[in-house]
Amino acid sequence: MKYIKTLFILALIGGTLGVAALAGIYFYIKPDLPSVTVLKDVRLQTPMRIYTYDGKLISQYGVKRRIPVKLEDVPEKLIQAVIATEDSRFYEHYGIDPIGVARAAVNLVLTGEKQQGASTLTMQLARGFFLTRDKTFIRKIKEIFIAIHMEQVLTKDEILELYLNRVELGHRAFGFGAAAQVYYGKNLKELSLAQIATIAGLPQAPSVLNPVSRPERSVERRRIVLLRMLDEEFITQAEFNEAASQPVTARKHGAEIDLDAPYLADLIYNEMVEIYGKEEAETGGYQVYATAPADTQLAAQEAVIRNLHDYDERHGYRGPITWLWGKPEADEDDEPVEVSENAPTDENKLWTPDEIKQALDAIPHFHPLVPAVVTQVFDPPTPESELEPSITVTDLNGVERVIEWEGLDWARPYITDSRQGDDPKTASDIVTPGAVIYIRLQEDKWRIAQIPTVSGALVALNPHNGAVQAVVGGYSFYQSQFNRATQAKRQVGSNIKPFIYSAAIESGYTLASVINDAPINQWDASTGVAWRPQNSPAEYDGPIRMRVALGKSKNVVSVRLMRGVGLQKAREHIAKFGFQLDEVPNDETVSLGSGSHTPLEVVRGMSVLANGGYLVTPHFIDRVLNEQGESLWQATPKWACNPCTEEGEQSRDGEEQNLEAMLEAQLNADAGLGGAVQLSEAGSKVKPSAPQVISSQNAFLVADMMRTGVRANGSWNKKTYWMGTGWRARNILQRDDLAGKTGTTNDARDTWFSGFHRDIIATAWVGFDDMNRNLGRATRNQNLINRNPEKFNWLGNAMIGGEDGAKAAQPTWIRFMQHMLDGVPEEPMAIPDGVVRVRIDRTTGKLTRRTDHTTLFEYFAQGTEPKVYVLDDEIVDPAQDEENTAPTPEDIF
Structure with a gap:
């Protein structure tokens, strides 16, 4: 009893001293302990995710990859794997595990090393949020106190959910939701038991146990996790055996992108950074929705890429990228041929698939181009053979493909932008075995390709509210x-x-005003040089109505109209369309387009003509949500209407117009519209109105002139036939509710096409980034003409002659509009109040009493229609004029 009493007293004293010591330590470090109550409302650093209007992910920005998950959405097997491996008594202890602490203490005494930290999930979470990974006693003590406090403030499930979303798991993945995407490209619920065990083993050492960089170590760790699950009876022996025998399937995945649209995503990212700052934008978990739908954006991208390849192909093939073997002997006039650095020194050595893949991996490539090496060239034994030349290639992925002659015959040699070599007759005229080339898929057939040196762009707007539909x-x-x-x-x-x-x-x-289409020769005494603006081509029609002049894009008429208006007044009027006045040239060249503007500025200006005279503001972001999906911000654009109400027929400066189609996109979701929607006294929804910068009558008349610019006009038989510079639009799209304008600068350094349907407007541009380089000319490629008997196939590479807006830029617009208008019923432009239609003489623009082919109906703003009738001796009948013959196909094309 004496000894027991002594031991009891010593134990009591030791316990008291221990408690006192702990209390002393607590009060000593208390000032440094953080308040864990912040974890109640913790905001995890989550990357910004950018979506199309209809919810397709196009990009993700942020150093840390994190996909927050709710505990109820986490697979039970993953929870079991984490608990079994990291803290099997998680639901039993109060933040620290006495058994684990005792085990760690014994290990420290026996080894003298801090090999085991005895950290519970709660302690790991405390360290992750508030402390460092330094292995010091003071850090461990702080970790214990913080963990105990966390257990008092948070429930076990809340702690576990935070842990599952917070823990670092390698390759910038934080949390198990991100790890599932990074390593397997899946969400958590799609993971197998083997995959779950693999990522559940990562918290101990993410870099050392990584299944991508250290697959052998990850297999060992996976087995340990599975054994712990088996010990805890979370899985059966059969499940263990199956999962433990699975191969490593992890590989690094990027963000789960639905549509790769980097130009659009970059615009939105920069706007978010400007608003929130870089760090907040990249870590705040914002879900940003673009104004562009996925299919519209994709159609625009495909149209631009296809058109640039078309231009590039009609100007010739610049040859293989390099050679892996079979280096051809260079002609005396040729540049020395480069051979890949990876080529074997012995050219007779056969390349292995791995060596080919390694060499092709080093070749830069961009969608839709795929690097490949030519392995076989086949040419028919005789010219009379029914077989066509072809080549066999092995692509970057090791797939063998055959490129038929249809995918080769365009590749005549490139000499300059305006000169091409002879049409190829055989496949060996183009490539030889060992050549490294690009190939691409077009209309389900592979063809030889190259990276275009020319550049292009397209931007499309909803003309009613400025929402960017594609960029x-x-x-x-x-x-x-x-x-x-x-x-x-x-x-x-x-x-x-x-x-x-x-x-x-x-x-x-007026549209019937007659202007003289004749050469201008104006002497400038200040420079000693005469200004001689010319039409392109240099053809002049004499007196011509304004409608025809715009449709044919007559340069000298534009100069004369500008002079009639006055230079300063014309500049101020141009500025109404959203252009900066100081960027509008202060000389007469402004009438020929010497000013420089971006495609976005041009399409905004054109939208005024499409929407009835209103200047809308382009915007790329429709709405911003937080990481919980709650609305933070909603675009409140100004609309091309006045007043802007949802109900029925609307008034716009006295005209009747139905806004249902215009409002449809924004009115689908009433929630989160912020100040965008207000209720009138009658209960209808009211949108803010954009400023009206020109009258609806003016906008309609110009737009209607632009309609004649995209079609054929008059009668072939009556010799009144003429074609607008953008005639291909009507020929291909086969609809009359379109308007547009081509654009070509001196020497074709810049080519444009802007055009619209009532609900969509787009501008396309093609040119070289080097502004001193013009787009050149293309000569006839007989191979393509033989393959396609239609001599002037607008989409083929058989187009010849100099490049211009109609050949170089308009095909992008047409392809894009083919997608946009597919299934959309034709709907003519609404005629606003204050516009009248009268019959006029085709030549003079005066009123007429005749009803034959010498006349036509024309639109006028009410009060501006002609008041004088044409005299009989002023009437010109082209059909009776033997010298005035209808244009032949050669004249037109």
Whole structure:
């Protein structure tokens, strides 16, 4: 009893001293202990995710990859794996595990090393949020106190959910939701038991146990996790055996992108950074929705890429990228041929698939291009053979493909932008075995390809509210991040003319006004040089009605109209369309498009003509949500209407117009619209109105002139036939509710096409980034003409002659609009109040009493229609004029 009493007293003293010591330590470090109550409302650093309007993920920004998950959405097997491996008594202890602490203490005494930390899930979470990984006693003590406090503030499930979302798991993945995506490209519920065990084993040492960089170590760790689950009876022996025998299937995955649209994503990212700052934008978990739908954006990207390849192919093939073997002997006049650095020194050595893949991996490539090496070239034994030349290639992925002659015959040699070599007759005229080339898939057939040296852009708007429907800034963002749609200020050429004609209408001209289409020769005494603006081509029709002049894009008429309006007045009128006045040239060249503007600025200006005279503001972001999906911000655009109410027929400066189609996109979701929607006294929804910068009558008249610019006009038989410069639009799209304008600058350095349907407007541009380089000319490729007997196939590479807006830029617009208008019923432009239609003489623009082919109906703003009738001796009948013959196909094309 004496000894027991002594031991009891000593134990009591020791316990008291221990408690006192702990209390002392607690009060000593208390000032340094954080308040864990912040974990109640903790905000995990989550990357910004950018979606299309309809919810397709297009990009993710942020150093840390995190996909927050709710505990109820986590597979039970994953929870069991984590608990079994990291803290089997998690639901039993109060933040620290006495058994684990005792085990760690014994290990420390026996080894003298801090090998086991005895950290519970709660302690790991405390360290992750508030402490470092330093192995010190003071850090461990702080960790214990914080963990105890956390257990008092949070429930076990809340702690576990935070842990599952917070823990670092390698490759910038934080939390198990991100790890499932990074390593397997799946969400948690799609993981197998083997995959669950693999990522559940990562918290101990993410870099050392990583299944991507250390697959052998990850297999060992996976087995340990599975054994712990088996010990805890979370899995059966059969499940263990199956999972433990599975191969490593992890590989690094990028963000779960539904649509790769980097030019659009980059615009939105920069706007978010400007608003929130870089760190907050990248870590705040924002879900940003673009105004562009996925299918529209994809159609724009495909249209730009296809058109740039078409241009590039009709100007010739620049040859293979390099050679892996079979280096051809260079002609005396040729540049030395380069051979891949990976080529074996012995050219007779056969390349293995791995060596080919390694060499092709080093070749830069951008969608839709695929690097490949030519392994066989087949040419028919005789010219009379029914067999066509072809080549066999092995691509980057080791797949063997056959490129038929149809995918080769375009590849005549490139000499300059305006000169091409002879058409190839055999496949060996183009490539030899060992050549490294690009191939691409077009209309389900593979063809030889090359990276286009030319650049292009397209931007499309909803003309009613400025919502950007698509934006493409070049061939590939990964080749050049310069966004030509929003950053490249290029001379606009004839795309300026609709604004000049609008100024003329405001100054009293009408669509029937006759202007002299004749050469201008004006001496400038200050420079000693004569200014001689010319039509392109240099053909002149004499007196011509304004409608025809715009449709044919007559340069000298544009100059004369600008002079009639007055230079300063014309500049101020152009500025109404959203252009900066100081960027509008202060000389007469402004009428020919010498000003430089971005495609986005041009399409905004054109939208005024499409929507009835309203200047809308382009915007790329429709709405911003937080990481919980709650609305933070909703775009509140100004609309092209006045007043802007949802119900029925609307009034716009006295005209009747139905806004149902215009409002449909935004009115689908009433929640989260912020101040965008207000209720009138009658209960209808009211939108803010955009400023009306020109009258609806002016906008309609210019737009209607632009309609004749995209079609054939008059009668072939009556010799009144003429074609607008953008005639291909009507020929291909086969609809009459379109309007547009081509644009070509001097020497074709910049080519444009802007056009619209009532609900969509788009501008396309093509040119070289080097502004001193023009687009050149293309000669006839007989191979393509033989393959396609239609001599002038607008989409083929058989187009010949100099490049211009109709050949180089318009095909992008047409392909895009083919998608946009598919299934959309034709709907003519609404005629606003204050516009009348009268019959006029085709030649003089005066009123007429005749009803034959010498007359036509024309639109006028009410009060501006002609008052004088044409005299009999003024009437010209082209059909009776033997010298005036209808144009032949050669004249037109």
